Amino acid sequence: MQRPCMLVAIVLAAVCAAAWGAEQAASLVAPYVFTDGQAAIRVPDTGLEIHYVVRTITADGWGPKSDGKVKAENGRILIAPLTEGIHIVTLGLARPVEVRFLAIAPPPAAEKTALVKTLTRTGKKLAAGEKYTILAMGDSVTNTGDFKGMLAMMLSRAFNNNNITVIDRSYPGRSVDAAVRAFEDDAIPNKPDLGLLMYGLNDQAGGVPLDGYLEQYQFIAERMAADCGGDTVFMMPTPHISIPLDDEARNRPGAEPVWFAFRTIGFAESLRPLAARLRVPLADTFAAIWGKGGATIEESVRNMWPKYPLGYHLQMSSMLESDGKGDTIHTNALGHLAMAKAAFDAIIGRRTFPPLALYGSSKWTVRGVVSTIIVRNITAEKREGKLHVYPLMESEIAAADDGPISYNLKPDEIKEFEVSWLQLTRPADLLKHPLNRYYAVGPLMVPVVDFFGGGSRVYCVPLPFEVDTRFVRGRHVCEKPQLDVPLINGAGETFRTASIPDGAEMGRVVITAHAARKGETGHAVAEVAFLRFGGALAGEANIDGDLAEWDDHTWSTVGEPVQARWVQGVADNRAAPSECYLRWAFKAGKAGIFIAVKATGDVRKDRFVLFFDSRSPDLLGTPGRYYWVGGSLVENGVIGLGPGETTKLAPGIKGAWKATDAGADLEMFVPYELMELTEWPRTRDLGLSIWWTHTGPGGATHIMWSEDGHPWNTRWYGVVRLLKHARERLPYMVRVK
Secondary structure: OOOOOOHHHHHHHHHHHHHOOOOOOOEEOOOEEEOOOOEEEEOOOOOOEEEEEEEEEEOOEEOOOEEEEEEOEOOEEEEOOOOOEEEEEEEOOOOOEEEEEEEEOOOOOOOHHHHHHHOOOOHHHHHOOOOEEEEEEEOHHHHHOOHHHHHHHHHHHHHOOOOEEEEEOOOOOOOHHHHHHOHHHHOHHHOOOEEEEEOOHHHHHOOOOHHHHHHHHHHHHHHHHHHHOOEEEEEOOOOOOOOOOOHHHHOOOOOOOHHHHHOOHHHHHHHHHHHHHHOOOEEOHHHHHHOOOOOOHHHHHHHHHHHOOOOOOOOOOOHHHHOOOOOOOOOOHHHHHHHHHHHHHHHOOOOOOOOEEEEEEEEEEOOEEEEEEEEEEOOOOOEEEEEEEOOOOOOOEEEOOOOOEEEEEOOOOEEEEEEEEOOOOOHHHHHOOOHHHHHOOOOEEEEEEEEEOOEEEEEEEEEOEOOOOEEOOEEEEEOOOEEEEEEEOOOOEEEEEEEOOOOOOEEEEEEEEEEEEOOEEEEEEEEEEEEEOEEEEEOOOOOOOOOHHHOOOOOEEEOOHHHEEEOOEEOOOOOOHHHOEEEEEEEEOOOEEEEEEEEEOOOOOOEEEEEEEOOOHHHOOOOOOOEEEEEEEOHHHEEEEEEOOOOOOOOOOEEEEEEOOOEEEEEEEEEHHHHOOOOOOOOOEEEEEEEEEEEEOOEEEEEEOOOOOOOOOOOOOEEEEEOOOOOOOOOEEEEEO
16 A cells, blocks of 8 residues: 655655765665664765764654764764664765664663563574574565564664574555465465564455454464464554644545544454464554654644655655655654564563553443443553544444543542444444444454543453354355354354245345343344355366357356445445346366356456465365456457466466357356366365456446455355266355354
8 A cells, every 4th residue: 555755755856866876975884773883874985074964853753963074984984873763964075965874772671581482482593593584474564664674683682693584575555365375485485483464554444354354364373383383473553644634634525534543443453362362472563653642633643743754665754854744654764663663572572551441341222332431540640631432444433421531540440431333223233334344253342542641542442242142153065045053142052043045046144143141131143145156067168259168057146236245335336237247157177267257238348356265165265375367358359367476377378258249258268277276176166256347337346256345355255166967956155244
């Protein structure tokens, strides 16, 4: 996820390029130094006395300055850091040159015994000075900066280990799904001792469900341990400080709400219980970037300017230099230093506790769900401040006090207040966007910002229901048109039966349940999504767009209104289903899968992606490696096809189409090698997901065979079964969600 560079960033880049002109008058030996060391700068002449001016940017703003003269020796000059922070050094050469470096305070003393407790598999190796490999997995925040290199530098000094290597496997614009699908390429061959896992900005923005995000974090940690013998550190996604800071900006169309600054907090804080359960160190990188905050959210954002750059490629710059204009997503070198420190603290087991503990519970009332939040002062001193309750992105809530909640608490004293959920008046509302994204399997949660003493801190408070009542999510293969769905009702496990309507090929039914215990209540609700398997007959086909040889095949529908979905649920911009309605059939060839599509409507501007999961049936619907092919219709009856990033070989991939009176007929061939197979799976079942994007007069419509709105998750795959005969009855894939 990247923003275009601001004009000031472009100008700065041009100035820097000019200053570092033909003879490269000065350059750094290393971009980072410890504050008790010196920065070495290469200069053209030895024996030359050079005048210099140093300005600094610290995490708190502009820092100390100095100037002086230094003599060049052996083609270098040495500059002593003034403080921890970015140092802007202007050298008075024949043409003034600017050089920037980051000074880092030496890491605190750390006990090797603590290291062994947190990094249970590799801590001894790191402490003993042995060869140690760190693998960084992340999105563009990881990719555009170097917290991993700074962390390695700190670990090297703290444990006297000079054998630390860093491998960067981060991808701009990706979700944690990228780390999952590329794990066998990025991690296993490198046998990392430590994995740094940092995703969430794109996951949250892209509509990825929270439980899917957590499943994939867990997958990485477990595979790191099982396949590499390594440890993992979970790193929280960071603030996104693109919010209006004045009335004029606030009134502009499309302006973000103030709580957009912590849009990732639900994803960030949900890592905390997962890390505790898996015994994985958790780096509180969100709080590290938020820092001391401010008296308002707007002031908190201004106080974060030092940690964000003019442009994502200008890591040694700061938004302080442009009065807040710049990259509001990707932190600069100071931001990466804050993240490196948070990771270092997690690794050595050093924890800092917030001043308040916030917790509570939720209950159903006649007006809907009401949550009680309890605030406890867990410090040894009296504390006072104001709490502001905000919704998670796209949610709506209301505090009973209709404004900030003031508190004045002695040590261990508590205060209670209530929050009403405006979008949650009946259990079925939990199935609607955005509630279904965040609360499908976990407790309700509410962001609360504590403003105190001119600063602020962001919390995300879990608020479970009084009685734990929920249906067990999962995938089931059903030969009969019904399923007994497991139900947790606070006292044990029971079942509810969900029935599939006679003759239905796909659809969804809602089931509910109620529980009561000692005056407390709980309600469970689930959507049971069912889809009949696709069927493939053994055989070959000519890829010419002529579907005459497909008459005897089983055809699967991709075009019903329930299949027109995106991240907020059903989203159908077609005037009618016939505007774009698809029927798909499959052949299991000797070298690959043949696919036929009968399309109604004008699909010439459409595009599609086919995802394949070639694992065993028991793994379908779980995080793991998958493969894909993207395609579109091009001229001369050709389908333009391209393999995805996990594909090593795709010999013979091809497609053809023909216009028909109703729309178009398509034929494609996808080799088994694309999905790292040599033949159709011997289990008879191949995981398949179809994502067709139709461009029509009403706008884009995403039509999906089995997906629920976003392809960055493998849980929703359909299945194509190799048929024993043309009339074999196919089962249903049923998902409880």
